[in-house]
Amino acid sequence: MDVLTAKKLVIAAGEKLVATGLIARTWGNVSCRVDEKTFVITPSGKSYIGLTPDDIVEVAVETLEWGGSVKPSSEKGIHAEVYKAYPEAGFVIHTHQKVASVISTLSEGIDKITGEAEKLIGSKVLIGSYGLPGTKKLRKGVTNALHMSPSKAVIMAHHGALCFGKDSDEAFDVANMLENVCTDYILENAKEKLGIKADTLDDFCSKMADMLAKNKKTVEIDKSLIYNSTYDRENGKIIFTNEADGSEISMDIITCECTGALGGSALAHRNVYLSNSKFNHIIHNTSSEVVAVSRLHKPMKPLLDDFAQICGTKVKCATEDNCGRKIKGKNAVLLKDKGALCCGSVEGDAQAVDMIMSKSALALLGSKVFGKAKEINPVEAKLMRVVYLLKYSKKANQ
Numbered sequence: 001m002d003v004l005t006a007k008k009l010v011i012a013a014g015e016k017l018v019a020t021g022l023i024a025r026t027w028g029n030v031s032c033r034v035d036e037k038t039f040v041i042t043p044s045g046k047s048y049i050g051l052t053p054d055d056i057v058e059v060a061v062e063t064l065e066w067g068g069s070v071k072p073s074s075e076k077g078i079h080a081e082v083y084k085a086y087p088e089a090g091f092v093i094h095t096h097q098k099v100a101s102v103i104s105t106l107s108e109g110i111d112k113i114t115g116e117a118e119k120l121i122g123s124k125v126l127i128g129s130y131g132l133p134g135t136k137k138l139r140k141g142v143t144n145a146l147h148m149s150p151s152k153a154v155i156m157a158h159h160g161a162l163c164f165g166k167d168s169d170e171a172f173d174v175a176n177m178l179e180n181v182c183t184d185y186i187l188e189n190a191k192e193k194l195g196i197k198a199d200t201l202d203d204f205c206s207k208m209a210d211m212l213a214k215n216k217k218t219v220e221i222d223k224s225l226i227y228n229s230t231y232d233r234e235n236g237k238i239i240f241t242n243e244a245d246g247s248e249i250s251m252d253i254i255t256c257e258c259t260g261a262l263g264g265s266a267l268a269h270r271n272v273y274l275s276n277s278k279f280n281h282i283i284h285n286t287s288s289e290v291v292a293v294s295r296l297h298k299p300m301k302p303l304l305d306d307f308a309q310i311c312g313t314k315v316k317c318a319t320e321d322n323c324g325r326k327i328k329g330k331n332a333v334l335l336k337d338k339g340a341l342c343c344g345s346v347e348g349d350a351q352a353v354d355m356i357m358s359k360s361a362l363a364l365l366g367s368k369v370f371g372k373a374k375e376i377n378p379v380e381a382k383l384m385r386v387v388y389l390l391k392y393s394k395k396a397n398q
Contacts, residue, residue, distance in 0.1 A: 006032040006040045007056040013093065013168045014048035022095040022175055023048070027306060028160065029073035032168070033083055033090045037061055041079055044071045074134030078142045078156075082164050085146045089164045091171040096160040096306055098359045099182040099201070102366035103127070104155050105303045105373040110185050113151070117181050121174055122151025125181070130157035132380060133305055153178050158376055159305050190369045201362065202288040208365045209292035221286045221338065225264025229282045230347075231273045238273060240266060243284065265338060268320035272333070272341060275324030279343040281350040286339040289361035294334045300360060301375045303367060307360040308381035309388035310352055315340070332357055 013030045017023045030048075031041035040056050042048070057072035059065070061080050066072050073079075079092045103109065109127040128145035131137030142162060145154045152174045153163045161178060165171040183201060190196040190204055194211065198204035226243035231253070238251045240262060249260040253270060269282050293300060300315040302308040310331060317334040318326035323341065327333035331353045334340045340357050344350035367373030376384075 001032070001034055003034055003038075003040060003058060004053060006034045007053040009091070009168055010040055010042060010056050011051050011053070013091070013172075014042055014051060016168075016172065017093060017095065018048050020172075020176075022093070022097045027096045029075050029079070029094045031059075031073075031076075031079040031092045034058070036087070039079060039083055039092075041072050041076050044073050075138075077136075077139040078162060081139065081143045081146055082162065085143075086164065088166055089152075090166050091168045092162065092164040093171050093175060094156075094160060094162050095175055096359070097175060097179055098362060099179045099186070099366075100155055100161040101159075101304055101359055102186060102363045103182050104158055104160065105363050105367045106370050107374075109155055110181060113181055117177050120170075120177050121153050121181065122149070125149075125151055125153050125155055125178070127155045127157050128162075130159075132384065133159070158303060186366050186369060193369055196369075205288040205292040205362070205365055208368065209295045212368065213292075213295040214297060221291060222264070223286070226284050226286055226339075227262075227264065227266060227269065228284060229269045231280045233280065238269060240269070243286070265320060265335060265341070268323050268335060268341060271320070271322075271324035272327055272343060273324075275328060276343070278345050281344050281347045283342045283350045283354040284339060285342050285354050285357050287358045287361070289365060290334075290357050291337075291339045293361040293364055294339050295337050297336055300334065300357075300364060302360075302381045303363045303373055303375055304356075304360055305376070305384060306356055308376055308384040310356045311360070312385050313378055313381045315357070 009032050010030050029042045031039050033039045038058055038060060040058050043055050043057055046055060055070055057066050057070050059072050059076050061083050064076055064080060075094055082089050082092045110125045113121060113123055126145040126149050129141035131141050142154060142156055152165055153161060155161050163171050163174040165174055187198055187204060190198060196207045198207055223244040227240040230239045232239060236253050238253055240249045249258055249262055251258045253273060265284055272282060273279060297317050299317055312330050315330060315332045315334060316326040317336055319336055323333045332340050332342050342350050342353035342357055344353060
């Protein structure tokens, strides 16, 4: 395959991954084999939308050498390991996909896959041992798992998934099938180990919260009282967008005078903006998994790398009255029984927090089926947060 064709395939795959929700912003990476000595891969810290062939980097399989001014993904080494271990592999995608991330928090992978999934993926999915993103330790853990693996997917501990195939289509099929396999694995074990019978992950989350929460009554969220918001600092106005019908209502942040009737969490938004000068956007996450975790009335700690990077070492649980104080220095706060406020200086940042909170909440609930999951070391979590803020967050918004 010529290099330009491979680069175009990587660009198309990156856009497709974002559209399908398997990755977002700068998370994950995509590569395509050119020949036995070379592959091309997405750049470090750039959004997948708007990439050009000049942004895609050519890398040597054996030495990882590359040329030019664009830096390749820091995970180029694990892609090279796939190409070395599997001569038939022509395409690799490293995703941060939601359900596979739950399995990444466990001590063991999925030991038995059957049916159509086995034909596509293989008989089992192993977990590569943990290492910080972009490190030799991470690469070593993935390499060891690849060498022992009978499948086209490896799950990276506390991180995500590595899926490959003969071409882009097969790699996508593997990633999507992996989500189905992981979903079935969680639901089957919830039934076997905890007696929780759930047909969907939404149902699973609600029933897990019923089992774990102090508040034993299932919480119903009234979408008519749920808002996302933008803070117009120049005019001192908060613009609320209603979750149910998309209508907008403006509130003066000082006098609280409104252009319509507001209720629910509106004052919580105001409290966050008054306490945190860096925020201009808030998304109120009421996904089943985040609402379930908010019912536990406990802080969330990082089980996943991207939680540590985006949200920090802890997300506290608060009431609407004290959420402004509880979110200081963070990007999210759980509202007791009501989900979470996900915040950012720009809309893209708030969307990233929103996605990470949903994935991390599902990881928390899913891991409890199998016992206590080991959290990421606080020192490593803080280091990832600092590195993200200094190196990647600005690039993600370019």
